[in-house]
Amino acid sequence: MSLVLELLLAALLGAAHSALFVHTGAWWAQFAIIALLAWRVAPLAPRRAATVGLVFGTAWVGAGTWWLFISLHTYGGLPAWMAVLAIAALSAALSLYLAAAMAAFARWRSGVAGRDALLFGAVWLLAELARGVIFTGFPWLASGYAQVDAPLAALAPWLGVYGLGFVLAVLASWPVLGRRVAWRARALPAGVLVAALVGAALLGPGQFTRPNGTLTVTLLQGNVAQDEKFSMAAMPQALAWTREQLLAARGELVVGPETVIPLLPSQLDPGYWQELATHFQRGPQAALIGLPLGDEEVGYTNSAAGLSAATAALPLGFYRYDKHHLVPFGEFIPTGFRWFTQLMNIPLGDFNRGVVGAPSFVFRGERIGANICYEDLFGEELAARFADTPNAPTMFANISNIGWFGDTVAIPQHLQISRMRTLEFQRPMLRATNTGATAVIDHTGRVTASLAPFTQGVLDASVQGRTGLTPFAWWASRFGVWPLWLLGAAIVMVSARRAPG
Numbered sequence: 001m002s003l004v005l006e007l008l009l010a011a012l013l014g015a016a017h018s019a020l021f022v023h024t025g026a027w028w029a030q031f032a033i034i035a036l037l038a039w040r041v042a043p044l045a046p047r048r049a050a051t052v053g054l055v056f057g058t059a060w061v062g063a064g065t066w067w068l069f070i071s072l073h074t075y076g077g078l079p080a081w082m083a084v085l086a087i088a089a090l091s092a093a094l095s096l097y098l099a100a101a102m103a104a105f106a107r108w109r110s111g112v113a114g115r116d117a118l119l120f121g122a123v124w125l126l127a128e129l130a131r132g133v134i135f136t137g138f139p140w141l142a143s144g145y146a147q148v149d150a151p152l153a154a155l156a157p158w159l160g161v162y163g164l165g166f167v168l169a170v171l172a173s174w175p176v177l178g179r180r181v182a183w184r185a186r187a188l189p190a191g192v193l194v195a196a197l198v199g200a201a202l203l204g205p206g207q208f209t210r211p212n213g214t215l216t217v218t219l220l221q222g223n224v225a226q227d228e229k230f231s232m233a234a235m236p237q238a239l240a241w242t243r244e245q246l247l248a249a250r251g252e253l254v255v256g257p258e259t260v261i262p263l264l265p266s267q268l269d270p271g272y273w274q275e276l277a278t279h280f281q282r283g284p285q286a287a288l289i290g291l292p293l294g295d296e297e298v299g300y301t302n303s304a305a306g307l308s309a310a311t312a313a314l315p316l317g318f319y320r321y322d323k324h325h326l327v328p329f330g331e332f333i334p335t336g337f338r339w340f341t342q343l344m345n346i347p348l349g350d351f352n353r354g355v356v357g358a359p360s361f362v363f364r365g366e367r368i369g370a371n372i373c374y375e376d377l378f379g380e381e382l383a384a385r386f387a388d389t390p391n392a393p394t395m396f397a398n399i400s401n402i403g404w405f406g407d408t409v410a411i412p413q414h415l416q417i418s419r420m421r422t423l424e425f426q427r428p429m430l431r432a433t434n435t436g437a438t439a440v441i442d443h444t445g446r447v448t449a450s451l452a453p454f455t456q457g458v459l460d461a462s463v464q465g466r467t468g469l470t471p472f473a474w475w476a477s478r479f480g481v482w483p484l485w486l487l488g489a490a491i492v493m494v495s496a497r498r499a500p501g
Contacts, residue, residue: 003048006040010052013037014059020146021064022412027150030143031172038105038120038173046103053102057095057127062087064141067408071330075226075404076344094131094138101127104492108499113178115495120177121170122491128165129485132378136328139377140413143168148419148445151197154205156423156445157470160379162484209426209443212394212465213365217440218251219432222260223456226403229434230262238262243272245458246287247279253363254287255432258302258373258401261291277317280307286363288370290399290432293320299352302331304370304399306361319361321370322354325378330404357384360393366465369393369427373400377417379424383476386425386469394465395427401434411436411453419445424472428463 001009017033020026037056041049065087072083101123109116124143132139144164147153155164222241228234242260265273280287286308294300306319326332329344331351360367369385376382376398386392398418402410415437418429422441429441436453440461449461475483 001040003051006048006052007055009040010037010055011059014056015063017056017060017146018064018141021141021416022409024146024149024416027147027152030146030168034124034143034169034172035176038117038169039176041102041106042109042116042177044106046107049106050099050103054092054095054099056102057098058088058091061094061141062091064409064413065091067405067410070406070408071404072344074406078344090138097127097130097134098124108492108495109177110495110498111178113174115498116177117170117174118491119495120173121166122488122495124169125162125166125484126488126492128162129481129488132162133481135334136325137378140417145413145416145420148416148423153420153423153445154203156420157205157208157426157472160424160472160476160481160484161420162481163472166484166488205423205426205444207426208470209466209468212467214462214464215253215364215366215395216251216460216462217430218245218249218254219430219438219440219451219459219461220245220249220254220256220260221433221436221438221451221455221457221459222257223435223454224403226401229259229401229403235262239268239272241456243276246276246289249285249287249458250460252285253366253368253430254285255397255399255430256287256289257432257434257438258290258399259292260289260399260432260434264292264294264300266295277307281309281312281317283309286361288361288368288397288399288432290372290401293322294352301352301354302326302372303354304361304372304397306363306368306370308363310362321358321361321372323351323372323375324354324356324358325375325381326351326353327374356381357387359391360385361397365394367391367394368430369396371396371398373398373402376414376421376429379421379472380476380480382421382425383473383480386473386477389469392467392469392473393425393427394467395430395463396421396425397430397432399432403435407435407454415439415447419447424470426468426470427466430463 013033013036020030041052068087069083072078073080105120105123128142142161144161147164152164155167222238224238246254288304288306290304292300293303301322304321311318328334333350360369418431419441422429422443423445426443428443431439438459439450440448440463442448443466449459451457451459
């Protein structure tokens with residue numbers, strides 16, 4: 001096949017791959033796409049294999065995150081050509097890891113199908129880990145998320161999303177690898193693939209956790225247009241709606257989205273914050289509300305404040321959670337890129353970081369693990385909260401505002417990410433968002449209640465907390481993703497030593 005056709009096929013496969021992170025019912029297609037990639041790369045020289053990997057990855061990431069254009073151009077004011085160029089450059093840069101992985105695979109494959117499948121899975125794993133960790137990481141669209149509704153999702157509480165991706169890559173590539181192998185000889189790996197999927201579907205993920213208590217919850221979705229969220233003209237109406245819903249909520253726990261209050265408490269009408277604090281500190285309910293905190297002297301944080309009768313005795317009068325994993329360019333400025341952020345009109349662009357493994361908001365025997373927007377992409381960081389098992393979260397609450405990205409696939413993509421976290425930890429997730437997807441997800445990854453995106457409303461539901469540790473929660477809370485790094489590196493080193501020449 002000519003180089004042009006090779007690269008065109010790689011681009012088409014990469015773009016098709018990105019669609020599976022929304023249409024998760026077509027999970028089986030991911031096996032075919034990865035198999036085709038492995039099949040095409042296997043006979044290539046390392047340099048050409050790297051080029052195919054780069055094009056596949058750029059199309060995968062670019063087609064899956066095109067919605068960044070809305071935040072950069074529509075809301076950030078960046079010229080359209082520059083926004084497109086920035087997304088293309090980001091996609092290509094993030095795909096350098098996959099390019100290196102495909103070059104390593106082409107260089108060190110042995111021609112023995114089973115060994116080569118392990119090598120392909122290992123380099124795939126290392127590429128995904130690198131993309132998810134290096135330079136603060138961007139693990140959006142990690143391959144395992146497309147399997148959230150598939151039989152392989154049973155592996156999530158054991159291996160996490162990256163480990164699931166490793167198994168996926170091994171199983172997908174095995175049937176198509178091997179030199180001069182008759183099609184009859186491919187019956188074994190194909191049979192193993194089918195058996196693995198059927199076995200995972202029949203056995204399920206296992207039950208590592210047990211019920212704790214039950215809370216009724218009210219989740220707010222303000223549906224404030226992003227270009228109005230920080231507008232002083234539109235803000236009074238949004239603040240009035242938030243106040244009204246917080247005070248009238250029926251749930252025992254009320255959760256408001258990220259920056260549902262877009263001002264510092266000191267910037268609010270003095271009676272506004274005091275009324276909310278008094279209502280929850282003296283009543284039977286609790287609230288978890290997104291807002292910025294801090295001052296010019298110590299710096300600012302993207303935070304959540306928890307209000308309840310128990311928090312009245314705290315020094316601040318409320319529980320405080322500060323976002324740890326900040327979004328590059330939106331919440332912190334990477335070294336050397338201040339010029340880029342100065343081209344955009346995005347407020348609140350340089351926050352201080354909170355701590356990893358922050359304590360939970362405790363209410364009625366439940367420990368609510370707050371996390372803000374982008375943070376639920378990083379399962380290994382949420383796992384740090386399980387190191388102290390008696391105080392581990394019994395449920396998660398993700399407060400988000402992805403109104404920056406409009407009515408796009410970013411909304412269902414983020415929902416699938418949250419669903420994967422519930423599978424990894426077997427903990428429910430409350431999602432309170434500005435524009436969607438506001439939802440309650442149970443410990444099996446099932447959405448039990450939700451609001452339609454881009455509607456203003458409240459979601460009343462019930463959620464059951466869970467205690468106990470999944471295997472993933474146990475090992476990731478102690479070692480992070482280092483066991484997966486070591487697994488991938490060990491397979492690659494053994495393959496390199498056995499490689500001919």
